[in-house]
Amino acid sequence: MFRPISTTQRIVDLAIAGAFLLVFALVPLRDPTSLPASWAAVVLLAAALAVRRWSPGIALIGAWAGAIAQMLAFDTPAVYDAAIPAIVYACAAYGRRSVRWAALTSSLVGAGVAGVYVARSSFLTAVTGSISTLPHAAGSFGIVGALTAVTLLLAWTLGLLVATAQRSRRNRQEADAAGEQVAAEQERTRIARDMHDVVAHSLAVVIAQSDGARLLRRTDPESVDEALETIASVSRAALADVRVLLQQLRYEGTTSVQPGLGDLDALFAQFRGSGLQLEVTREPDLGALGTSTQLAAFRIVQESLTNALRHGDLTRPASVVLALTPHGLEVEVVNAIDPTSPSRPSPGGHGVIGMRERAGAVQGDLRAGPDGDTFRVRAFLPTSATAALSIVR
The missing domain is CATH 3.30.565.10 (Histidine kinase-like ATPase, C-terminal domain)
Incomplete structure (x- = not known):
């Protein structure tokens, strides 16, 4: 329900919601005929703006609550209704799959509700006896509903594009990380293979020379000296090779002359x-x-x-x-x-x-x-x- 966001994002969202509340709460307060529901609509929309990136699902519920409060106060569509497309955008951009599709459904349903709300008087007049007002009611319903639908669907589409771009960037980052892991594993495999070659070869020579020296130490002492010289030479070469391999483990990108x-x-x-x-x-x-x-x-x-x-x-x-x-x-x-x-x-x-x-x-x-x-x-x-x-x- 709640997604992690940075402290900067949380502060920015709270500042936007506070500015929204200060600006638009003055409108119903200045009008003595305004109902408490008018002020409640502004508060609910401000709260939805504050949490739109932290919890898009709750923000969508807050947007619906604010719209219902506005209709209960019989307020006409106002400038503060611009918060609703911003919330729909956030649901599409940051919400989970269920929230994203709930925002799309809300856009279509909300457009129909807005059209009916604006044309309600003409519909009531047509139902009560003056059928001549029906075309006017239908026209008002179509215009308001279409404009609302286009606005909300455009916001939802932009949010979806942002979500797709973010997902693509994450996929690229994961692919890069996986590539680095594969390269590191290949490097470790190369070093392990070289270590095996160096150690196995050197130890085989040392063992063979040691066995030969032990057998010949009484009958051919000079051969013992030659064997010891060979052991020393091979051991020094192996130690140098091992040091190079260990250096490659410590310093990435180190190159060495290969045989x-x-x-x-x-x-x-x-x-x-x-x-x-x-x-x-x-x-x-x-x-x-x-x-x-x-x-x-x-x-x-x-x-x-x-x-x-x-x-x-x-x-x-x-x-x-x-x-x-x-x-x-x-x-x-x-x-x-x-x-x-x-x-x-x-x-x-x-x-x-x-x-x-x-x-x-x-x-x-x-x-x-x-x-x-x-x-x-x-x-x-x-x-x-x-x-x-x-x-x-």
Whole structure:
């Protein structure tokens, strides 16, 4: 029944109602023949003006009460009746659906009542015997009723247009807010995926080097030093990457240099240093690919080799193939599965899901799963992708 309005709106409405009351209450007070109902009509309309935006339904009831009081006082239509269109406008602009349609019905009914009220004397004369006054009564009824209907319906239509504009603005604001939420969620997803890539890769290297160092510390002490150097290097790089990701969480719009296919040599060196044998076949001119495609390819290779290091048979080499076709880049990573490994990567794992999403972000496709005693990852990344890389840029 009551809708929230600002303090400024409430003060403005009360000021308008007070000015209305001061101006138009003087008219019946100056006329000694005026009935109390005349003054009551002005008071009721002023009260309706005061609450027209706070409670349009009550304002509509107040407008009807004021009109009835005016008719009981046998007052002719006056200037203060201008409050009624303002109340009808407020009902259409700010009222609920039921109030809005009640205002429309009141406009039509009120127009008929006003026409009958103004032409009542002519109708009574025609009924009591002078039928010649009937055309005059009908004319008065038609003119007054039509003018009243046009005025009230125009006010109602303007109010409805305002309500439609307000609803449209709210919808745009909600759509903008929803878009911001989606963008934020995409950014969080991107950062979470990058965090997974960095942490999973780095920990896999650290674990492999630690296990190797523990086994070789007595027979080959120099290898222990090399393993510790690799652990330190990988840990420092991972810490730097994590700091960049955390900085992106703190400062919106922060950009960082993302890895590309030119960084694969360093990545391969890390994996080879961790004990993973690699056979790499790739085109010489991959640097011409777009940044989005290069980043997706790099992350797919990194995640695939991380899984190979964790779950693969390190006695057999893993193969990496990057081949250009007329339509895009084909990436294939194959590694032997360690039959003694307690857990193996599955097509539904978090890392595989992340790789698939990265391929899909550049309109590509990725398939991963066991193939005999090997695990095969195959991805196709089109070079003509037009979609912006929104979640893995």
